[in-house]
Every structure is written in C-alpha cells, then in structure tokens.
Amino acid sequence: MATNSTSVKATLKITSFIIRLLMNIMFYIIVVFLIINISREAFQFTYQLYGPVAMDEEPGRDIIIQIKNGESSMDVASKLEVYRAIVNKYSFYAKTKLQDASIMAGTYEINTSMTYDEILDIITDYSKSIVQDESVQPENSN
Secondary structure, rough: OOOHHHHHHHHHHHHHHHHHHHHHHOOOOOOOHHHHHHHHHHHHHHHHHHHOOOOOOOOOOEEEEOOOOOOHHHHHHHHHOOOOOOOHHHHHHHHHOOOOOOOEEEEEEEEEOHHHHHHHHHHHOHOOOOOOOOOOOOHOOO
C-alpha cells in the first residue's frame, strides 16, 4: 500500500511539473508574440507619421473634400480616412499636431497617391481651395 501511494505522489509531482513547464512556455510564447506585434504596430505608426506614406500608387484617384468651419483636425482626418485618402486617421491627426498645422475651411482636391505632407500642404493653404469665397478670410492673413 505504501509503494502504491509513493508512486501516485511521484506521478502527481511529475505531472504538475510538466503542466507548470508547459504553462510557463505558453506564457513566454504569448509574451514574445505580443512584443513582436506591438513592435510591428509601433513601427507602422511611426512610419506613417514620418515616412512618405500614400494610400495608392500613382496615378491614384482624385477626391474632392469639403472642410467646414469649426471642424477639428480629427474630424478632417476621419473624413480623409472614410474617403480612403489616408492610411490611418490617428497617424494623420498626430502629424497635424506635430507640425502644428492649421487646417483651413474650404473645398480641396486631393489625390490618393499624395503623401500626408502633400495633403497637409493643400488643406492648410486656403488659396488652394477650388471654391473661393470672398467672405472667407484665411485665419493666417493678419
């Protein structure tokens, strides 16, 4: 009877060791997987922020976007993402904040092959609006 109890205890110890070992291995695999994915997402976001990112290759497609008075940078970024003119609204929003860009109300023609910098050059310059309203004065003119 004592030998049976000893062999059961030894089997339980071995089984619990194997289970703990497998759980540790699974934990570390999950941690490595998360680190790789988070690093990949961080790289892509940073590349969208600082690199020459465009939605489509040349020639792209032309898009008319109307920006109204009072629209925030995030509203404009969301609109551009809906029109599939930019890759990610959050990286475009961050770029406008980093450049301290002042988006002007107006109607602009942009192309999906333009980079974020090219789009910002257009939508921050009221003189590039395709519909000019004489009653609208650009904020930066004074």
